Amino acid sequence: ILGGYEARPHLRPYMASLQLDGQHVCGGFLIAEQWVLSAAHCTEGTNGQLFQVLLGAHSLTEPEPHKRLYRVRAQIAHPGSNIHNNRDDLLLLQLEEKAELNAHVKVLPFQREDRDVEADTMCEAAGWGTVTHSGRRPDKLQQVERPVISRELCNHRTRHDQTITEKMMCTDSRKKDTCKGDSGGPLVCNGVAEGVVTAGSRVCGNYKKPAIYTRIAPYAAWIDGVMASAAG
Numbered sequence: 001i002l003g004g005y006e007a008r009p010h011l012r013p014y015m016a017s018l019q020l021d022g023q024h025v026c027g028g029f030l031i032a033e034q035w036v037l038s039a040a041h042c043t044e045g046t047n048g049q050l051f052q053v054l055l056g057a058h059s060l061t062e063p064e065p066h067k068r069l070y071r072v073r074a075q076i077a078h079p080g081s082n083i084h085n086n087r088d089d090l091l092l093l094q095l096e097e098k099a100e101l102n103a104h105v106k107v108l109p110f111q112r113e114d115r116d117v118e119a120d121t122m123c124e125a126a127g128w129g130t131v132t133h134s135g136r137r138p139d140k141l142q143q144v145e146r147p148v149i150s151r152e153l154c155n156h157r158t159r160h161d162q163t164i165t166e167k168m169m170c171t172d173s174r175k176k177d178t179c180k181g182d183s184g185g186p187l188v189c190n191g192v193a194e195g196v197v198t199a200g201s202r203v204c205g206n207y208k209k210p211a212i213y214t215r216i217a218p219y220a221a222w223i224d225g226v227m228a229s230a231a232g
């Protein structure tokens with residue numbers, strides 16, 4: 001998160017850190033007791049290695065009550081996701097067991113009504129992604145408020161030039177923005193997860209490249225189907 005600030009500890013008890021060998025790789029969030037939603041692009045370069053999921057954390061390194069690392073039973077990328085574009089950039093992770101819910105570990109409801117969030121709506125992104133252009137990584141969860149911008153503006157020739165589909169949404173990226181390592185985290189508007197951070201052009205903090213999110217509502221049926229049909 002560029003241009004943001006340290007989140008109030010445990011005010012976002014749905015936040016997950018997807019880790020490999022103890023290193024934060026991507027964000028994610030708890031959508032059900034045994035399921036975390038993130039971004040399919042997060043699996044790039046992991047050559048099929050399964051993530052571990054850290055829940056209940058504020059600091060990535062300090063011991064905290066209710067902080068717990070969960071093993072993953074299955075990682076299911078949306079069948080339409082691929083490395084060449086940002087379409088269908090969603091990843092479902094089934095935890096080895098149901099997460100122990102408490103004040104620091106909670107499920108975040110996601111939007112099921114497929115209707116665009118109005119432009120200028122203030123939403124929040126949070127994550128342990130880089131906090132400087134030089135790539136400094138924070139120890140504590142960061143957050144930033146960003147206004148939604150219209151798909152029309154986001155698709156302008158000088159911005160993302162007609163690549164933003166009706167299954168994506170954008171926020172202004174001037175100075176304050178999501179960045180490397182924030183992919184997979186939720187865009188929360190009025191307390192509901194409306195989008196999932198996708199890297200898009202990978203640029204951070206440049207108003208010419210607004211932040212892009214996969215809208216969740218269009219994928220509600222896919223999410224429900226995967227959760228319903230997964231092993232017991």
Ligand SMILES: NCc1cccc(Nc2n[nH]c3ncnc(Nc4cccc(O)c4)c23)c1
Binds near residue numbers: 135178205
């Ligand atoms: N703001 C959109 C967004 C959301 C999520 C991730 C991303 N960026 C990135 N995702 N993956 C990446 N691998 C390498 N570099 C990256 N961005 C980068 C790194 C240093 C300086 C800088 O200005 C930008 C990214 C960008």
